[in-house]
Amino acid sequence: xxxxxxxxxxxxxxxxxxxxxxxxxxxxxxxxxxxxxxxxxxxxxxxxxxxxxxxxxxxxxxxxxxxxxxxxxxxxxxxxxxxxxxxxxxxxxxxxxxxxxxxxxxxxxxxxxxxxxxxxxxxxxxxxxxxxxxxxxxxxxxxxxxxxxxxxxxxxxxxxxxxxxxxxxxxxxxxxxxxxxxxxxxxxxxxxxxxxxxxxxxxxxxxxxxxxxxxxxxxxxxxxxxxxxxxxxxxxxxxxxxxxxxxxxxxxxxxxxxxxxxxxxxxxxxxxxxxxxxxxxxxxxxxxxxxxxxxxxxxxxxxxxxxxxxxxxxxxxxxxxxxxxxxxxxxxxxxxxxxxxxxxxxxxx
Amino acid sequence: xxxxxxxxxxxxxxxxxxxxxxxxxxxxxxxxxxxxxxxxxxxxxxxxxxxxxxxxxxxxxxxxxxxxxxxxxxxxxxxxxxxxxxxxxxxxxxxxxxxxxxxxxxxxxxxxxxxxxxxxxxxxxxxxxxxxxxxxxxxxxxxxxxxxxxxxxxxxxxxxxxxxxxxxxxxxxxxxxxxxxxxxxxxxxxxxxxxxxxxxxxxxxxxxxxxxxxxxxxxxxxxxxxxxxxxxxxxxxxxxxxxxxxxxxxxxxxxxxxxxxxxxxxxxxxxxxxxxxxxxxxxxxxxxxxxxxxxxxxxxxxxxxxxxxxxxx
Numbered sequence: 147x148x149x150x151x152x153x154x155x156x157x158x159x160x161x162x163x164x165x166x167x168x169x170x171x172x173x174x175x176x177x178x179x180x181x182x183x184x185x186x187x188x189x190x191x192x193x194x195x196x197x198x199x200x201x202x203x204x205x206x207x208x209x210x211x212x213x214x215x216x217x218x219x220x221x222x223x224x225x226x227x228x229x230x231x232x233x234x235x236x237x238x239x240x241x242x243x244x245x246x247x248x249x250x251x252x253x254x255x256x257x258x259x260x261x262x263x264x265x266x267x268x269x270x271x272x273x274x275x276x277x278x279x280x281x282x283x284x285x286x287x288x289x290x291x292x293x294x295x296x297x298x299x300x301x302x303x304x305x306x307x308x309x310x311x312x313x314x315x316x317x318x319x320x321x322x323x324x325x326x327x328x329x330x331x332x333x334x335x336x337x338x339x340x341x342x343x344x345x346x347x348x349x350x351x352x353x354x355x356x357x358x359x360x361x362x363x364x365x366x367x368x369x370x371x372x373x374x375x376x377x378x379x380x381x382x383x384x385x386x387x388x389x390x391x392x393x394x395x396x397x398x399x400x401x402x403x404x405x406x407x408x409x410x411x412x413x414x415x416x417x418x419x420x421x422x423x424x425x426x427x428x429x430x431x432x433x434x435x436x437x438x439x440x441x442x443x444x445x446x447x448x449x450x451x452x453x454x455x456x457x458x459x460x461x462x463x464x465x466x467x468x469x470x471x472x473x474x475x476x477x478x479x480x481x482x483x484x485x486x487x488x489x490x491x492x493x494x495x
Numbered sequence: 496x497x498x499x500x501x502x503x504x505x506x507x508x509x510x511x512x513x514x515x516x517x518x519x520x521x522x523x524x525x526x527x528x529x530x531x532x533x534x535x536x537x538x539x540x541x542x543x544x545x546x547x548x549x550x551x552x553x554x555x556x557x558x559x560x561x562x563x564x565x566x567x568x569x570x571x572x573x574x575x576x577x578x579x580x581x582x583x584x585x586x587x588x589x590x591x592x593x594x595x596x597x598x599x600x601x602x603x604x605x606x607x608x609x610x611x612x613x614x615x616x617x618x619x620x621x622x623x624x625x626x627x628x629x630x631x632x633x634x635x636x637x638x639x640x641x642x643x644x645x646x647x648x649x650x651x652x653x654x655x656x657x658x659x660x661x662x663x664x665x666x667x668x669x670x671x672x673x674x675x676x677x678x679x680x681x682x683x684x685x686x687x688x689x690x691x692x693x694x695x696x697x698x699x700x701x702x703x704x705x706x707x708x709x710x711x712x713x714x715x716x717x718x719x720x721x722x723x724x725x726x727x728x729x730x731x732x733x734x735x736x737x738x739x740x741x742x743x744x745x746x747x748x749x750x751x752x753x754x755x756x757x758x759x760x761x762x763x764x765x766x767x768x769x770x771x772x773x774x775x776x777x778x779x780x781x782x783x784x785x786x787x788x789x790x791x792x793x794x795x796x797x798x799x800x801x802x803x804x805x806x807x808x
Contacts, residue, residue, distance in 0.1 A: 148804065149585075149586075149804070178603070178606060181610065182610055230590050232594065283783070283786075283787055283790075287787050287790045287791055288791055288793075289783075289786045289787050289790045290736070290786075290790075292537065292590060292732075293729055293732050293733050293736075293782075293783075293786065294783050294786065296726070296729045297726065297729055297730070297733070297779040297780075297782055297783055298779070298783070299726075300725070300726045300776075300779045301776045301779045301780060304772040304775050304776045305772065305776070307772050308770050308772035308773065311770070311772075312770060427594075427598065430591075430594060431598070434591060466610075467605075467606050467610050469602055469605040469606035469609055470606055472598065472601070472602030472605065472606070473599065473602040473603055473606055475598065475602070476595055476598035476599035476602050477599060479591070479594075479598060480577075480581065480592070480595040480596075480599065483581065483587050483588070483592060483595060484581065484585065484587070487585055487586075487587060
C-alpha cells in the first residue's frame with residue numbers, strides 16, 4: 147500500500163476537506179468532553195448557543211474573529227512561500243505596543259481618520275521589522291526562522307512587560323501593569339451599536355481581499371508562490387529569491403502587526419501582556435484550515451472564534467474546562483494536515 | 496566587579512547550573528535523536544508540557560516519583576508516535592505537524608489538569624525528588640556539593656547523554672539511525688527499514704522530552720502550571736543546532752546555557768535598577784546568537800526534513 151499523487155484534485159473534494167477535518171476534530175475532542183462526564187452533543191450545542199445564539203454573543207464572536215483573520219492571513223502569506231513565520235504572536239504585540247505608544251504620545255490631537263490610518267500603518271511597520279530580523283538571519287547565515295521567530299515571541303512579550311511597567315506605564319491604572327491608553331477619539335468606531343464589535347472587522351476583510359488580489363492578480367503574488375513551490379525553479383525563471391522573501395516577510399509581519407494595532411485601537415485601547423490569548427499561534431491553525439486561501443482564512447477565523455467564544459459559555463454551563471477549545475483547534479489542525487494529503491494523493495495498491 | 500566574578504566561585508551557582516541544565520539535557524538529547532534519524536520534532540514544547548503535567552499528576556495521585564517519570568516518558572512516546580505517524584509514513588510537513596503536536600499536547604495537559612485536579616487558592620503540591628548525596632563523593636569540598644548532591648534525575652540526564660553518545664557512535668543501531676538521517680535509500684539497500692528506524696527514533700526521543708518536562712514538576716518545583724515550560728523546548732531545538740547534532744556537545748551546550756541562565760538569575764540580585772525583564776530576555780537572545788554563529792558550519796543531517804517514500808527519489 148502506498149500513496150500516489152492525483153493527476154488533478156476534484157473541486158468537490160478540495161471544498162469538503164476542511165469540513166471533514168473539522169468533523170474529525172469534533173469527534174475526537176468529543177471523547178475528551180465525555181471524559182468530563184458531559185455529553186459531547188450537549189457541549190457542542192452549548193458552544194453554538196454561546197457563540198451565535200444572541201446578538202451579543204454573535205458580535206463578541208466577530209470581535210474575536212477580527213485579529214484571527216489578520217494573524218491567519220499573516221501565516222497564510224508566509225507559509226505559501228515556505229517562510230515559516232511562527233512569530234505572529236510577537237509581531238502582534240509589536241504592532242499593539244507601537245499603536246498604543248504612538249496613539250498616546252505622538253498623534254494625540256491629530257485628525258482622527260489620518261491618525262488612525264497612521265497608527266495602523268505604524269503597527270504594520272513594527273510587525274514587519276520584527277520578522278525582517280529572522281529572515282535576514284536565514285538569508286545571511288542560514289538560520290532556520292522557525293526557531294528564531296518562536297524565541298522572539300518570548301522576547302517581545304518580556305519587552306512589552308518592561309515597557310508597561312516602565313516608560314509606558316499607565317499612571318491612572320491603579321498599579322495594574324497596562325500601557326498608557328490611546329485617546330478616545332483615535333479609537334476605531336463601533337460597527338454595531340451597544341457591542342464591542344468595531345470597524346476593525348472591515349479592516350480585516352479588506353486585508354483578506356487585498357491578499358487575494360496580490361496572490362491571484364499580481365506578478366509578485368506568483369513569485370511568492372513560486373518561491374514556496376520550488377525555490378530552484380523560481381530562481382531559474384529569474385525570480386530573485388531574497389527580494390521575494392523580503393516582500394513575504396514585510397507582508398506577513400505587517401499583517402500580524404496590523405492585528406495588534408487593530409486590537410488596541412478597536413478593542414482595549416491599551417496593551418497588557420495578556421492582550422493576546424494566543425492569536426498568533428491560532429493564526430497558524432486558521433491558515434491551515436483555510437488551505438492558505440485568503441477567503442478560507444475569513445471562514446476559518448470565524449470557526450475558530452466560534453469555538454473559543456462558545457467554549458467559554460459552554461464551560462460556564464457544563465463545567466467542562468474551556469481549554470477544550472485549544473484541544474479542538476489543535477485536533478482540527480492535525481486532521482486538516484492529514485485531510486489535505488488525501489486531496490492531493492490517493493492510496494494505490 | 497569582584498562581586499560579579501565572585502559569583503562564579505560559589506558552589507550554589509554551579510549546583511544551580513546542573514539543575515537548570517537537566518530538563519534541557521533531556522530535551523536536547525531527545526530532539527537530537529529525532530533529527531539524527533531525519534525528523535524535526537517541533538512537538539517538543541508540548542511534549543515537555545505534557546510530561547510535566549502527567550509526571551506530576553501521577554505522583555499527586557499516589558504514584559511514586561520514578562513512576563511519575565516513567566508515565567511522563569510513556570506519554571512522550573505516545574505523542575512521538577503520533578508525530579512519527581504523521582511525518583514518516585504519511586510524509587506530512589514536519590514543521591506543521593510538530594507545531595500541531597505542541598498545540599495538542601499543551602492543550603490536553605491544561606485541559607486534563609483542570610479536569611482532574613481540584614485547585615484551591617494555591618496550586619496543589621507534591622513532595623519532589625530530594626538531593627541524593629552520593630556516599631563519600633559528596634563530602635569532597637565544592638565538587639561534592641556541585642556534582643554529587645543533585646536529585647536523581649540529574650544523574651539520569653548525565654547517564655542518558657553518555658549512553659546516547661555511545662549508542663549513536665559505537666553500535667550498529669546507532670549507525671542505522673545516523674544513516675537514516677543522512678541517506679534513507681542507502682539504509683533500504685542494506686536491507687533495513689528506514690520507516691521503522693525513524694518511527695523508533697522519534698518515539699524514543701519524545702520519551703526523553705517527556706522526562707525532561709517531568710523534571711520541572713517532580714524535582715525543580717513541586718506543582719504544575721500550564722505555561723511552565725516557557726520556551727525550553729524551542730531552546731532545546733536551538734541547542735541541537737548549536738551542538739552540531741552531537742550528544743557530547745549537546746550536553747556541553749545545555750550546561751553552558753544553564754551557566755548563563757544561573758548567572759543572570761544571580762546578577763538580578765547584585766545589579767539593582769535594571770528591569771528584570773532584560774535579564775529574562777537574555778537566554779532567548781543568547782540562543783538566537785548561538786544559532787547565528789554556528790549555522791553556517793553546522794553539519795545538518797542530509798535527509799533532515801526530507802520525507803522518505805519507498806521507491807521515490
